[in-house]
Structures are given as structure tokens and as C-alpha cells.
Amino acid sequence: MNDDQLHQLLRESPAPVSLPASFTREVWARIEAEEATSLRTALSQLWHAWLSALARPVPAFATITVCMLLGGGFGWVQHREAFHTQGELAYVQSINPFLKMEHEVTQ
Amino acid sequence: MKRGLIILFVAVLLGVGMFFGSQLMLKPCACANTTQVPVENGSLLPELEWLRHSLHLTDPQFAKVQALHLAYQPRCAELCMRIQHSDQALQAAASRNRTVTEDVVKLLRERSSLTQDCQQAMLLHVYETAACMTPEQAETYLKVVLPHVLGAAHASH
Numbered sequence: 001m002n003d004d005q006l007h008q009l010l011r012e013s014p015a016p017v018s019l020p021a022s023f024t025r026e027v028w029a030r031i032e033a034e035e036a037t038s039l040r041t042a043l044s045q046l047w048h049a050w051l052s053a054l055a056r057p058v059p060a061f062a063t064i065t066v067c068m069l070l071g072g073g074f075g076w077v078q079h080r081e082a083f084h085t086q087g088e089l090a091y092v093q094s095i096n097p098f099l100k101m102e103h104e105v106t107q
Numbered sequence: 108m109k110r111g112l113i114i115l116f117v118a119v120l121l122g123v124g125m126f127f128g129s130q131l132m133l134k135p136c137a138c139a140n141t142t143q144v145p146v147e148n149g150s151l152l153p154e155l156e157w158l159r160h161s162l163h164l165t166d167p168q169f170a171k172v173q174a175l176h177l178a179y180q181p182r183c184a185e186l187c188m189r190i191q192h193s194d195q196a197l198q199a200a201a202s203r204n205r206t207v208t209e210d211v212v213k214l215l216r217e218r219s220s221l222t223q224d225c226q227q228a229m230l231l232h233v234y235e236t237a238a239c240m241t242p243e244q245a246e247t248y249l250k251v252v253l254p255h256v257l258g259a260a261h262a263s264h
Contacts, residue, residue, distance in 0.1 A: 051111030060114045067122030075129030087157020092255040094154045095179065095232055097186035097225045099255075 162244045171239040179232045186225050193218050229256045 001009075020026075053059045093099040155176055159169050197214045204211070233252050237245035 051108045054111035054114045064118040064121055067118040068125045071122035071125030072129045075126040079130055079133040091154035091158055095229055097183050097190055100187045
């Protein structure tokens with residue numbers, strides 16, 4: 001029997017295959033699980049690579065500088081906001097007799 | 108890797124330190140050190156410094172605003188005292204009886220009238236202050252201050 005005859009025979013008598021109802025769902029679940037594992041692995045590898053890089057002087061210095069700048073920057077921004085809020089309240093309090101009275105009562 | 112973790116920890120620690128350090132360094136705001144801050148009875152008026160900074164007032168504008176502010180203070184203090192007396196009298200009258208007596212009604216009317224006087228005085232002062240500014244500055248100033256003057260700021264919070 002040559003290939004053409006074999007193909008002809010297979011086409012004429014297909015094997016009865018019955019898939020379970022949950023087949024598609026299970027396939028997708030396995031794909032998702034595989035993808036999640038690979039993402040976790042990739043993140044873990046990235047984290048380890050970064051920590052290893054931090055052992056070198058330049059990345060270490062850069063990270064420390066960035067953290068210090070971020071800390072100082074956030075502190076400055078917060079101080080600015082507090083200055084504006086407190087200043088506004090203090091001004092309004094200084095011209096509003098009702099608020100002035102409340103302020104004196106609380107003091 | 109352990110070294111990297113230590114460096115990361117140190118970096119975060121220094122960042123947190125910088126945050127609190129900057130707060131401490133900036134705490135005594137510029138207004139406490141400047142010689143241009145108006146002084147009345149030996150006390151600084153940092154609220155005016157806030158006004159100068161937030162509205163970018165020029166020196167002549169600031170001088171006018173400062174003069175108006177200081178001139179308004181005795182009137183504001185007098186109104187404040189009248190409110191205190193009125194509130195005390197109303198509290199006493201309302202505590203004496205468990206009905207709305209004529210005395211209570213009279214005091215409530217006086218309190219309403221006083222509230223109106225206070226708001227009028229504040230509005231007058233705010234408009235006079237705004238008149239020292241450019242239209243843009245005045246608009247910003249009124250937008251911030253008017254809700255407080257009219258009592259709308261309390262309602263919105």
C-alpha cells in the first residue's frame with residue numbers, strides 16, 4: 001500500500017475519537033499555569049540579576065543616589081504641600097473672627 | 108547576591124533618611140528667617156509670607172497687603188470678642204430654660220446680626236486686599252479665600 005492509498009483509506013474510515021467536555025478548559029488551564037510559571041521565573045531571574053549587579057560599584061552607587069534623590073524629593077514635595085495648606089489655613093484664620101475664636105478656644 | 112541585598116537595604120534606608128532629613132531641614136520655613144516678614148507685637152505673620160509666595164506678590168504689593176492686614180487685625184479681634192460674648196450669653200440663656208424664650212430668640216437674632224457683620228467686614232477686607240493685586244492674582248486669591256469667608260469651605264469638607 002502506497003501513501004496515497006493509505007490517505008484514502010484513513011479519509012474513508014476516520015477513527016471515532018470522543019473528547020471529554022472539559023478538554024478545552026483543561027488545555028487552557030495548563031497553558032496559563034505554564035505561562036504563570038515562566039513569568040515568575042523571568043521575574044526571579046531579573047531580581048537575582050539586579051541584586052548581582054548591585055554588588056558592583058557603579059550600579060550600587062547609582063541605586064543609592066536614586067534612592068536618596070527620591071527620598072529627598074518626596075520630602076521636599078510633602079513639605080511644600082504642607083507649607084501651602086498650613087499657610088492657607090493660617091491666613092484664613094487670621095482674617096476670620098469665627099476661626100480666630102475657635103483657635104483661641106482650642107489653645 | 109547577599110552583598111546586593113545589603114546595598115539595596117542601605118539605599119532604601121538612606122532614601123528614608125533623606126525623606127525625614129529634608130522634612131527636618133525645611134521645617135523652619137523660609138518665612139521664619141526672612142527680615143521682610145511683618146512683625147506685630149513681636150510675633151511673625153507667616154500667613155502673609157504664604158500669601159506672598161503662593162501669589163508671587165511683588166514688594167510694593169506685599170507692603171500694601173501687609174498694611175491692610177495689620178489695619179484689619181483690631182477690627183477682627185473686636186468681632187472675635189463680640190462673638191465670644193454672644194456665644195456665652197446664648198449658651199447661658201439656652202441652658203436656663205427648656206423652652207425657646209424671648210431672651211433666647213433675641214440673642215439668636217443678635218448672633219445672626221453679628222455673623223452678618225463679620226462676613227461683611229471679612230468681605231470688605233478681602234476685596235481691599237484683592238484690589239492690591241493684578242487681576243490674575245486677585246482671581247486666585249478670591250478663589251481660595253471666598254469659600255472660607257462665606258462659610259462654603261466648611262460645607263464642602
